[in-house]
Amino acid sequence: MxxxxxxxxxxxxxxxxxxxxxxxxxxxxxxxxxxxxxxxxxxxxxxxxxxxxxxxxxxxxxxxxxxxxxxxxxxxxxxxxxxxxxxxxxxxxxxxxxxxxxxxxxxxxxxxxxxxxxxxxxxxxxxxxxxxxxxxxxxxxxxxxxxxxxxxxxxxxxxxxxxxxxxxxxxxxxxxxxxxxxxxxxxxxxxxxxxxxxxPVPVANLALIAAAVLLVSATSLSHEALVNVAGVVGAIVLLGVFVHRERTRAPRVLPRKAFTSGSALIPLYGTLVVLVLASTTEIFVPFFGGHLGGLGPLAAGFLGAALAAGWTVGSMVSAGLTGRARALVGVAPLVSALGLTGLSLTSWSAAPAALVLVWAVLLFVTGSGVGIAWPHMTATAMNSGDTPREQDTAAASLTTVQLVATSLGAALAGTVTNLTGVDGNAADIANSSRWLYGVFGAIVLTGVLFAHRTVSSRTTEPV
The missing domain is CATH 1.20.1250.20 (MFS general substrate transporter like domains)
Known part of the structure; x- marks a missing residue:
C-alpha cells in the first residue's frame, strides 16, 4: 500500500x-x-x-x-x-x-x-x-x-x-x-x-495578544460604530506592539524563524489571516438570508452552512494533491475573493429562490478557497522547524493566529455592518450586505501577494 x-x-x-x-x-x-x-x-x-x-x-x-x-x-x-x-x-x-x-x-x-x-x-x-x-x-x-x-x-x-x-x-x-x-x-x-x-512562558507577549482579543471582543458587543472602530484600531495597535516584541526579544509566542530572512512563516500567517477573515462573513449569512431572501431560521442556517461545506470539501480534496500545493495555496485567496465579490454584486432585497441558490454556490466557493490552502499551510509550518520544539511552536502558532484572526474578523464584520445600515429596512440591509462582502473581498484579495510569497519560498511538502 x-x-x-x-x-x-x-x-x-x-x-x-x-x-x-x-x-x-x-x-x-x-x-x-x-x-x-x-x-x-x-x-x-x-x-x-x-x-x-x-x-x-x-x-x-x-x-x-x-x-x-x-x-x-x-x-x-x-x-x-x-x-x-x-x-x-x-x-x-x-x-x-x-x-x-x-x-x-x-x-x-x-x-x-x-x-x-x-x-x-x-x-x-x-x-x-x-x-x-x-x-x-x-x-x-x-x-x-x-x-x-x-x-x-x-x-x-x-x-x-x-x-x-x-x-x-x-x-x-x-x-x-x-x-x-x-x-x-x-x-x-x-x-x-x-x-x-x-x-519559558512569554508572559508579556501573551498578555498583548490576550488584551487585543479581549478588547476587540468586548467593544464588538456595542451597537455604536465608533466603539467598534476604536476596538479594532486598539487591537491592531496592541498586535503591532506584539509583533515588535516578537522580532526583538525572547521568549516568543511565534517560532524564532518567523522573522528571519526568507522565512515562509510571515507570508503564511498573512495568507492564513485573510482566509480566516473570509470565513467570518458567515456570521451574517443567516441574517441576510432571512431578511433579503425571505428564508426561515432553519433554511437560513443551512445557507450559512454552505461556506462550511466548501471549506470541508476543499480541504479533503486538496489534501490529496500534494504535488499541486504551490498552485493551490497561491490561488486560494483569489477563489475566496471571487466568491465574496459575487455575493456583494448579488445582494438584493426580496431575492427570488434562484438568487438564493446562487448565494449558496458563491458561499461554497468562498469556503473552498479557505479549504484548498489549509492542509498545505499546515505542512509548511511543520516543515519550518529545525528542532521538535520549533516544530511544535510553528504548528501550534497556526491555531493562535487563526483564533486571533477570527476575533478580529468578527469585530470588523460587526463594524462594517453597523456603519452601513444593517439595522434599517430591507434596502439598507442589502446595502450593508454589499459593503460587508465587498470590503472583505478586497481584503482577502490582497492575500494573493502573501500566498505567492509563501509558496515560492517554502520547502516542498513530503509526499
Missing amino acids: NTGSWGALLRPPHLAVLTVLAGGTALHAINIYLVTAMLPSVVADIGGLRYYAWSTTLFMFASVVSSALVPRCLSRLGPRGSYRFAFVAFGIGTLVCALAPDMAVLLVGRTVQGLGGGLLVGLSYAMIGATLPPALWTRAAGVLSAMWGVGTLVGPALGGAFAQLGQWRTAFGVLAGCTLGLMLLLRSTMPDDRTRTAT
Missing part, C-alpha cells in the same frame, strides 16, 4: 491517532456553534441576558491564551500528559456548563472550556509531526481543517435540536461523554515523552 495514501491514514495504526487529533479539533469546533445555537434557550432557563455575548467572548479569550501555551505544555507534561490535561479541562468546563444554576457559573464553565479547547486544537496541529509519518502530514492536516467545516455544519443542528427539546444541559453532557471517550485512546496513541527542554 502507498504509505502516503488515504488508505494508509485511515487504517491501523494511524486511524486511532487521527481519531484523537481530529476529535480534539472537532470537539472545539462543534462546541462553538452548538453553544451559539443553544444560548437563547439557556438564557431563557437560567437568566443572564445582560451577559449573553460574554459566553463567546470569554471562551475565545481563553482559547487564544491556551493555544499559545502548547509548546510550554508539551515540554512540561509531554504529548500524552498535555492531551490528558486539555481533555480534563474541557470536560470539567463542559460539566460546569451542564450543571450551571445561573449565568455567572456558566461563564466560569465556558472559560475553562476555552482553556481546554484552545489546547486541544493547538495540540492537534503540533502532534501531527510527532505521531504520523511525513508522507501523511498533509492529508492529516486536511482532515483537521475539515473539522472546522464539520463543526459549522453539525454544531448548529445539534444545538438547535437539543434546544428545541428543552435539553440543553443534556447537550453539554453528550460533549463531556465524547471527551471521555477520546481521552481513553491516549495511552495507545500519544507518546509519553517529557525529555524536551523546558520552554
